[in-house]
């Protein structure tokens with residue numbers, strides 16, 4: 001690393017120019033990005049499981065179709081993000097290994113179980129909703145491929161959020177049983193959705209450097225506040241009770257004040273001890289291992305075709 | 315349209331809807347269980363096509379029935395004994411080879427059947443066929459490619475695929491059966507005479523299997539009954555799962 005390279009890099013960062021795969025970048029910047037993008041990709045992929053849990057029980061054909069296409073979108077996001085991450089010099093199979101060994105993380109939200117149909121609505125509304133708040137901010141991230149990926153992905157995430165909210169609305173305006181289901185899902189998913197923004201800024205290990213390099217553009221607490229603020233009205237329209245009894249408008253701050261989160265739970269889930277951590281990785285591993293003979297078959301088949309072609313050419 | 319024909323079309327649309335929803339459901343069971351991410355997406359895609367088809371067929375059946383029922387009443391409020399799908403569609407997903415062989419059988423079948431349905435004098439059936447033909451082209455390309463790769467891949471993939479073929483072959487005969495209802499519609503230029511499709515189906519499937527170094531099974535056994543509601547034990551379990559939420563909240567909107 002020469003000084004001029006580093007200076008040039010920082011000049012681009014402050015001029016809001018994007019860093020592209022072929023550009024020189026500090027090792028720590030590269031590592032930081034790989035961690036963040038692969039974690040995002042893994043979240044899309046693992047997120048297929050809690051929602052997929054309801055594919056075979058969706059209560060109407062229309063909802064079944066909507067859920068199918070949402071999950072398909074998420075898998076597409078995963079694919080797209082794996083490719084963006086590969087531009088940094090890591091392969092998809094390396095990333096998957098890191099996911100399966102626990103070296104790489106994915107969003108903790110997917111370690112909560114989906115217990116009723118309403119959870120599917122709550123996930124679309126709150127989880128995709130929280131993801132959008134974060135990802136809109138990431139559209140301005142300094143790494144070109146990641147920024148472009150976020151712009152593309154955000155459009156689909158907004159669609160998911162609207163559909164999720166609409167599914168919640170159908171329940172909230174439905175029978176007593178449906179409404180109770182909706183309230184229960186809101187009560188369970190509201191807090192973990194707030195935790196999706198990560199620890200308080202003061203506790204966040206990666207935050208400061210990420211902000212300097214403009215990988216992250218807004219702090220965890222600021223993004224969380226945005227989400228808290230926008231959700232109050234949405235809950236009101238549904239006619240459901242707000243899960244946070246302390247939620248109050250603060251005129252001075254121009255924001256809602258709210259209860260602090262259960263950070264013990266947060267760290268326990270991050271550290272692998274949530275309801276579904278083990279199950280999610282086991283599921284991924286099982287599908288991956290069961291698929292090995294299929295992947296081997298493709299390799300063998302392609303090998304045979306290549307050999308045949310070479311023979312013809314000779 | 316005579317009452318007899320109208321009733322036959324309603325029954326026919328229900329059958330085709332049942333085939334689609336049951337196969338679509340089975341395919342959806344693969345999502346997040348595929349051998350790699352691209353396959354999860356492909357399975358989702360194919361499943362979505364079948365669920366879409368089911369909705370169109372059921373909506374048409376409901377329109378003809380004109381008794382206040384909608385597509386979901388057809389999908390969620392009928393028992394396994396009332397379902398009229400072909401048995402092939404309801405068999406469990408099995409391993410990857412099993413699902414791809416079943417898919418190949420279905421895709422070749424629809425490749426032959428849908429262009430005939432497109433000629434139907436019934437405009438709605440013809441319009442559904444027009445949409446489904448495009449999807450089926452993609453489906454067949456995919457299942458054909460897979461059977462070639464699995465058949466001519468490794469020893470293990472070959473063995474698994476041959477086993478799937480042998481297990482599934484006996485369920486293919488029913489695809490070409492005609493009963494009074496379907497004969498009535500075929501004669502009226504509304505439904506497809508599937509009994510005439512068996513030779514072409516066999517030729518297309520055999521060509522693919524031979525290229526895949528697989529052996530075309532002997533016609534030594536056949537299981538039938540889907541069109542009269544005489545199902546395998548699998549359908550009851552599938553519907554139990556599929557219908558549980560809908561039925562737990564009677565009369566609700568989703």
Ligand SMILES: [Fe+2]
Nearest residue numbers: 044073074077
């Ligand atoms: Fe996504």
Ligand SMILES: [Fe+2]
Nearest residue numbers: 044077131157
């Ligand atoms: Fe996302």
Ligand SMILES: [Fe+2]
Nearest residue numbers: 074128157160
């Ligand atoms: Fe999404």
